[in-house]
Amino acid sequence: MKALTWQGKRSVSVEMVPDPVIEKGTDAIVRITSSAICGSDLHLYEVLGPYMKAGDILGHEPMGVVEEVGSEVRNLKPGDRVVIPFNISCGHCWMCKQGLQSQCETTQVHAHNSGASLFGFSELYGSVPGGQAEYLRVPHADYGPIKVGHELPDERYLYLSDILPTAWQGVKYADVPAGGTLAVFGLGPVGQFASRVGRHLGQRVIAVEPVPERRRMAERHGVETIDFTKDIGDQLRDMTDGRGPDAVVDAVGMEAHNSPVGAFAQNAVGLLPDALAKKAMETAGVDRMTVLHAAIDxxxxxxxxxxxxxxxGTASPMPLLTMFDKQIQLRMGQCNVRRWTDELLPLVEDPADPLGVMDLKTHEVDLDGAAAAYEIFQKKEDGCIKVVLKP
Known part of the structure; x- marks a missing residue:
């Protein structure tokens, strides 16, 4: 089969690789019909290369049609259409039963003291082959896959794999009081959905984003937008009676712009041999912190x-004095995808499309065009906000 593989920093290519096969009774083989490129894929493309190996298959936002199931899978059959959550969870361990599927005790990656295994996301999360490919082996298919109908287009459902529940969880964790104000930093795919989720839940939403095309997309959904500037905290306080927003969702992460120290650290680590680079990332501060510090301010x-x-980064600096003095609550973590499925599925199937899932994709390419699409997405060229691959 064809699959998009990691070959080095800023280097991916489509290669012919062996077709996946059933390895355990709880596996399924899914023929992929759509697979999106995620902002997290760009971290592998740029920063997390020391944990990748040439030939690793990328992608953790897939959906498709079941081709084959293992002997222990009773909930699926060939021909079923499914969305595949990016984290691999068993559904029956203590963590899964607490709604913490991203911490699944059955698939935790103990070698790196990491949470649940993830599709297509480096040795830190199990080196499980990803879904930017023609076919995908899905472990724990007796729990993970989300079965959907055949009537609606893929884009109605595709984002249930990651970015929509990630945004939903981010806003839920933000715990905005009734009638309150939510600020969202970053209007990439997760930030777009977080902004729309906030509006859907009745919140005033102010989004902060330097790219005009991304601000315009958010404004179509009733979101107030402002550019990111050095005095962004003062701007937000001026817009909120001098206090600041009730909550902030940081939808940017480790590769924030305007972070020269973090950028230098990331570039320096990128020049080291893999073993030394891993050690540096596991003991040093290599995140670009501009957005997180702005959110705290x-x-x-x-x-x-x-x-x-x-x-x-393990030792990224945090303004603890400010955080303590302001009595800030900080919440975070990989999304527990299956925790939110029952709340989100009716919304994506609603003909009114209240979260605007049909207004996110800006680029659609076949698998052979994936390498060029990665570059365009990373550089934010051609108005690129969300790329969907069609294997």
Missing amino acids: SVRRGGTVSLSGVYG
């Missing part, structure tokens, strides 16, 4: 900062 006293963007 901007949020009102007693407010909440919710992190949906991915961070990877």
Whole structure:
């Protein structure tokens, strides 16, 4: 089969690789019909290369049609249409039963003291082949896949794999009071959905984003937008009676712009041999912190900062004095996808499309065009906000 593989920093290519096969009774083989490129894929493309190996299959936002199931899978059959959550969870361990599927005890990656295994996301999360491919082996298919109908287009359902529940969890974690104000930093795919979720839940939403095309998309959904500037905290306080927003969702993460120290650290680590680079990332601060620090500065006293963007540094500096003095609550973590499925499925199937799932994709390419699409997405060229691959 064809699959998009990682070959090095800023280098991906489509290669012919062996077709996946059933390895355990709880596996399924899914023929992929759509697979999106995620902002987290760009971290692998740029920063997390020391944890990748040439030939690793990328992608963790797939959906498709079941081709084959293992002997222990009773909930699916060939021909069923499914969305595949990006985290691999068993559904029956203690963590899964608490709604913490991203911490699944059955698939935790103990070698790196990491949470649940993820599709297509480096040795940190199990080196499980991903879904930017023609076919995908799905472990724990007796629990993970989300079965959907055949009537609606893929884009109605595709984002249930990651970015929509990630945004939903981020806003839920933000815990905005009734009638309150939510600020969202970053209007990539997760930030777009977080902004729309906030509006859907009745909140005033102010989104902060330097790219005009991304601001315009958010404005179509009733979101107030402003550019990111060095005095962004003062701007947000001026817009919220001098206090700041009740909560902030950071939908940017480790590769924030305007972070020269973090950028230098990431570039320096990228020059090291893999073993030394891993050690540096596991002991040093390599995140670009501009957005997170701006969120902490901007949020009102007693407010909440919710992190949906991915961070990877172990010793990244935090303004603890400010956080303590302002009595800030900080919430974060990989999304527990299956925890939110029952709440989100009716919304994506609603003919009114209240979360605007049909207004996100800006680019659609076949698998052979994936390498060029990665570059366009990373550079934010050609108005690129969300790329969907069609294997």
